[in-house]
Amino acid sequence: MSAKSLVEEMKRGLDAPICLTWELTYACNLQCVHCLSSSGQRDERELSTDEAKKILDDLRDLQVFYINIGGGEPMVRRDFFELLEYSVGNGIGVKFSTNGAFIDEEKAQRLAAMDYLDIQISLDGVDAATNDAVRGEGSHAMAIRAMDNLKAANFGQFKISVVVTRHNVSQLDEFKALADFYGAQLRITRLRPAGRGADTWHELHPTNAQQREIYDWLLKHGENVLTGDSFFHLNAFGEALPGLNMCGAGRVVCLIDPIGDVYACPFVIHDEFKAGNVRDEGGFAKVWKQSDLFLSLREPQSAGACASCGAFDACQGGCMAAKFFTGLPLDGPDPECVAGDADEALSVIARGSSPKPGMDHSKPITLTRKRLPVGA
């Protein structure tokens, strides 16, 4: 079977996701300006420890090999380690994303002693000024301290996870050098206009010239740099980047949010892309296998306005979430279409008129200002 027909098979959906993201909590010590889930305050409907374990039981039965845990900041949950151990104990590997605030020496040693665990430390600038402008004051020092602790504890190869913005594209080589210094693996992902990112995307997303720079850089570094396959819209430049060239939403990917709602992917927390809730009868498995939304996403999708473009096979029309939250039609070009085919449509969409994220757990501004991160 050729690679292409395998992708066609994947588009029809899998019996269980291969990339499941589970945001454990909307609570977060930071207030990043591009937060996909508009996190900050805990939601009182958050899943309990028992409910979370029930989900892990379901995922084990579905033979989900590993899960991506995020938030919010997942380590603020008091049962974080309990859930981690329960998951790994059930044969479900865990990769979790953290800002590193809670990885002190003791936690680093505890994490280093566990199997089947990957850690992604979020860092959006090699220097504090670039990083903290997006992730908040003190967050650069927080991440570096966590990485130092993981290194000292001999955790092994953790990941440094970078959201590429127009302010850090020029730092890609430095990020790679930093990862090499720590014996870590670099992961760079695309900035999405989701959550609070919907408000900041226009100012932060890479320019057209920078998109080319990212593409060339990724081609040069190949599979040594992880991307979560998030830059497939850049394939329209020419040679395909490594990875599955397709939108996996509802087909091989989905999101479980902190209150159990299941969305098509981590970038579309909005009612339009909500498939169900794990608390419903039948649990997660029924949502994955039978929800109307997921079944419709597994049908052949129309190329729409992109049908006449010679690059459609390469870029697949780009990212559904990026189109949705910038107010563009889903069957047209991606807002960052490298041919510029979305530029005109984007220019006539009034700022503020595109769909708003489904939920907002941001802290009130006054509270955020008062709670500046405590220094190292």
Place this chain on the structure above:
Amino acid sequence: MTIALASVLEIHPQVAVRPEAFGALAYHYGNRRLIFLKHPDVVTVVQALHDHPDVQSTLSACGVTQDRWPSFIAALTSLETSEVVREREITG
């Protein structure tokens, strides 16, 4: 390692195999790689390796006709390289 009809193989103990419509997904918990088994018959053979003395007897038991053996040897060779299967240790 060269895979032959006489090779004695098993699924790598750190690998989990999940059947799918197109064949199966295999996940290696050690190197974190996801591998696609792109034909249901390959999945059947891989899962049966442990129950038979060698590759040839496994293929026969799974009803794979002799003309297809070379392609299965090629598939198993590739799966050995990606550590989905490995040489079985003979005990006792």
